[in-house]
Amino acid sequence: MSEAAPSPAPVAVLGAGLLGAAMAARLGEQGHDVRLWNRSPERAAQAADGADGVRAVADLAEAVDGAAVVLTVLRDGDAVADVAVRFLPLLGGGDGPVWVQASTVGPRAAGELRAQADAAGAAFLDAPVSGSTDPARRGALTWLVAGDAAVLDRARPVLDDLGQRVQHVGGAEEASALKLVVNAWMTGATAVMADALALAERLGTDPGALREVLDGGPLGMPYALGKAAMMTSGEYPAGFPAELALKDLDLAADGGALPGALEPVRERLRAVADGGRGREDVAVLAEAPAAQE
Numbered sequence: 001m002s003e004a005a006p007s008p009a010p011v012a013v014l015g016a017g018l019l020g021a022a023m024a025a026r027l028g029e030q031g032h033d034v035r036l037w038n039r040s041p042e043r044a045a046q047a048a049d050g051a052d053g054v055r056a057v058a059d060l061a062e063a064v065d066g067a068a069v070v071l072t073v074l075r076d077g078d079a080v081a082d083v084a085v086r087f088l089p090l091l092g093g094g095d096g097p098v099w100v101q102a103s104t105v106g107p108r109a110a111g112e113l114r115a116q117a118d119a120a121g122a123a124f125l126d127a128p129v130s131g132s133t134d135p136a137r138r139g140a141l142t143w144l145v146a147g148d149a150a151v152l153d154r155a156r157p158v159l160d161d162l163g164q165r166v167q168h169v170g171g172a173e174e175a176s177a178l179k180l181v182v183n184a185w186m187t188g189a190t191a192v193m194a195d196a197l198a199l200a201e202r203l204g205t206d207p208g209a210l211r212e213v214l215d216g217g218p219l220g221m222p223y224a225l226g227k228a229a230m231m232t233s234g235e236y237p238a239g240f241p242a243e244l245a246l247k248d249l250d251l252a253a254d255g256g257a258l259p260g261a262l263e264p265v266r267e268r269l270r271a272v273a274d275g276g277r278g279r280e281d282v283a284v285l286a287e288a289p290a291a292q293e
């Protein structure tokens with residue numbers, strides 16, 4: 001008789017928003033025992049419904065109890081700090097789980113969260129991701145990680161099931177800084193694609209022909225082509241909501257102005273959010289006034 005494989009230690013996913021729900025579903029599918037917690041419990045219950053291996057847990061203490069990894073996937077640094085105050089005392093110091101902080105919070109907040117973890121004796125990784133809900137569901141995210149290599153090794157089984165790549169970029173908050181740069185590039189590219197499509201329309205060229213020229217060639221960034229398809233259809237179901245893209249440019253600006261073309265992009269995103277379309281995908285930039293002038 002063959003012995004059953006040992007069950008993996010539970011993973012606590014704290015945050016059942018777009019990204020947290022996708023990560024939980026992927027981990028459950030890969031055989032992890034996932035406890036999914038969310039501030040509003042109904043969202044966790046909805047995300048766990050029908051997802052293999054994912055259990056919605058309303059009690060934070062129950063979510064982290066005995067976990068090998070605690071993954072935070074929350075809106076911003078303030079949200080993570082509020083939740084961390086509640087779970088850190090429950091982790092049991094150095095022998096406890098690794099806290100993988102995957103939300104995009106910027107380097108300043110990441111440093112504060114690391115200090116919070118250190119004070120509680122908890123192992124911490126600054127670990128935002130590049131990629132969105134669809135790559136998360138396919139295990140194709142890129143992890144940007146800063147922290148101790150031995151701590152990273154402990155978290156590997158979870159990171160590897162969610163991502164195709166782990167880029168270890170430093171020992172402090174380097175990953176959170178790099179993540180803001182990656183998102184500035186991504187959001188800037190989205191805005192320029194919106195402008196190129198607006199130009200095509202102005203010049204009386206078929207926008208579909210532009211996509212055809214780019215597709216498969218060195219100029220054909222698959223991400224931007226995906227956004228172009230949304231812009232052409234005029235439908236913007238959120239993979240990455242515009243309001244989060246704005247949050248990340250605000251974090252990157254850190255109270256100042258962004259370099260070059262990025263500052264006007266931030267203003268356009270603010271107009272999108274002020275116009276009540278912040279929960280639509282960042283591709284909704286195509287509907288912002290500057291793209292239509």
Ligand SMILES: NC(=O)c1ccc[n+]([C@@H]2O[C@H](COP(=O)([O-])OP(=O)(O)OC[C@H]3O[C@@H](n4cnc5c(N)ncnc54)[C@H](OP(=O)(O)O)[C@@H]3O)[C@@H](O)[C@H]2O)c1
Nearest residue numbers: 015016017018019039040074075079103104132133239240
């Ligand atoms: N979506 C993406 O493609 C993507 C890609 C890379 C990185 N990220 C980053 O990952 C993080 C999560 O993104 P998301 O797309 O899942 O966002 P989302 O759909 O807007 O969900 C936000 C999550 O944060 C929670 N939250 C907000 N404020 C809170 C507070 N004060 N206390 C406790 N929980 C709070 C929400 O809980 P409620 O449901 O109770 O409001 C929800 O679980 C963000 O930092 C985002 O920038 C997202």
